[in-house]
Amino acid sequence: MLPTDEDRPLVQSDAEPVDIEVLLGYEVEEDPDDDTALPFDIREDALKEAAISFGARGGLAKRTWEIRKNLETRARYLDKVYDFEQLLVAAPSGFKIEPPIVTEAMNAMIVDFSGQEAAVSDRIYNIIKNARIVSAPRNWRQYLEREWGEVIPPPAILLPRDDDERVIWEEHVRKGWKVGYEQADEIFNDDLSRLTLDFEGMVRYKLLLAQGMVSPPYALQVDRGVTGGGEEMKVGDRAVQITGVPEFVTGADQWKPANQ
Template identity: 25%
Template sequence: MNRRTVVSTMVALCLASGMTNAQESSDKNEASDKYELNQKEEVIVDTSLSSFRVNELKELYSETAKKKAIKFDRKYVKDVNYDFRSTVDFNHPSLGMLTTEITESDLEAIQEIQREQQARDMRNQTIMQTAFHFSYAASYYKRTREKHEELVNQDKVYSQIFPFHMLLEDEGRVKPPVILETPFSREIEDKRTIRERKRRYRIAEQAEVVLRPPTYLDYFNNLLTKKPDLPSIYMIPLNDDELVYWRKGVMHGWVEGNEKANIVIQQDTRRLFRDFIGMLRYRAQANAKILTRPTTHHTNVGTNARGDVINIGESVFEITRLPTFNDDDINWIALPEVDDIFDDLTQETIDDLTQEVVESGALL
């Protein structure tokens, strides 16, 4: 091996050794640059990662809930009519639905409140009052709706009993007045005078224009009441002890609501009879010239323009003079005289008889 070859080999070995040392030095430097986390720092990093994952899940749930929201159709539950048994036992479908709306946090809050006796008593009283008002409205709704449905089903019969269309005047455009009659009365005016009245009539409702004849059902429109709103989810019984207070409230409220409905039905029935008989009385007295008939006027306007509106073929019908009593009894037309069974009865006796007939159901 010549001198040149030996020198070249030694140079190559030196270079290789230098590169190896440089690589080892670089690896050592890189290793020295790495930072080791302590235990506290590792906890902070883990917490941050966990919080990040929680926020990501919240955002995912929120977006999914908005895009794929489920709406439960509870109309079929609300359409179920209330009855006493399902209301007092709190097992009506619409009431049972309320329990599903109470969250776990709501239950925990209610349980926390009930730890104090005073708060527990207040909650029980609130439940009883809520039950009373709800059952009152439910009972009233049930009774009035059933009565109205019964009246509608008997339309053919009642329309013949109360043919209001036959009592209208001026081609069905004027509803006659309602004349009320007060029977025999006697009163002391002063120490020297007693005044007796065999009959007294007064106009309770004056004549008015109408577009259609009234019907018997018009007197019972107030029976079409709104279905009662459900109670608050925070005022319903959640255990057997609270159910006892709920039942107390329902039992009292249901009875009072039903009684109130019966009173309203009786009042409507009396008003129906009063108006129909009063209109018949008007016709008889108008024919006898005891009462004047309403004076009406019909005007054909033709075309009537009001800026941006034009009416074609317009006409106006109005009552120009209302009926009044005529005290000129010379011109009265005598009506057949009949026996009057009420002459010997006081007003109190007549009212008692009327009340007895109404309560018997004959007018219902």
């Protein structure tokens, strides 16, 4: 018999999650003195829900762990592909400015509500997040590495007690496992899309900047000397502030080829 203490996780968040066979094997012995048993129809529904939830959490944890391990084998490659540091702009006092994230839509068409007017553009650029001061570059790990969490079993009252309930339990644990496993892949794909969007958006800004189609960020350092008082004093205190965020340059006569 496996442990059924609902307050004790099946696996700690930093350990490898168990396989589905462990979840399928959960059961409790029928206690003849147990007067907490639920009516059959209510118990069956509760058992199904508990099994699906348990399986989903187990599948999510297992697949998340597998993805994390897979990423570890590709860490060097990802470090090279998603090198955010090369995109940063130097700022005073050792700070860095993270460039804007720019999106691009090709052959965009807009039709007004009345349907009487329409417009089409070869390309539409949008700054969805502007420049900001940072002390360190982003890293792909911030996007793709997720914790898999603890998988806590259901209360003992919601575990199978006989062969009939065992069949119900295993069927719905498998269903839940499949859902959780697939959900982990969906989460990873969403995270990867967000990483790609942000990185390519910064690269796109650098290309547009080289063509004079967008302005650079401007930063100002103010030397404040000695500041503070009381229990704290700052010597050589300096403040850095972005005084001009990048904006698109609509004067096409100011643009130039990217290789110039």
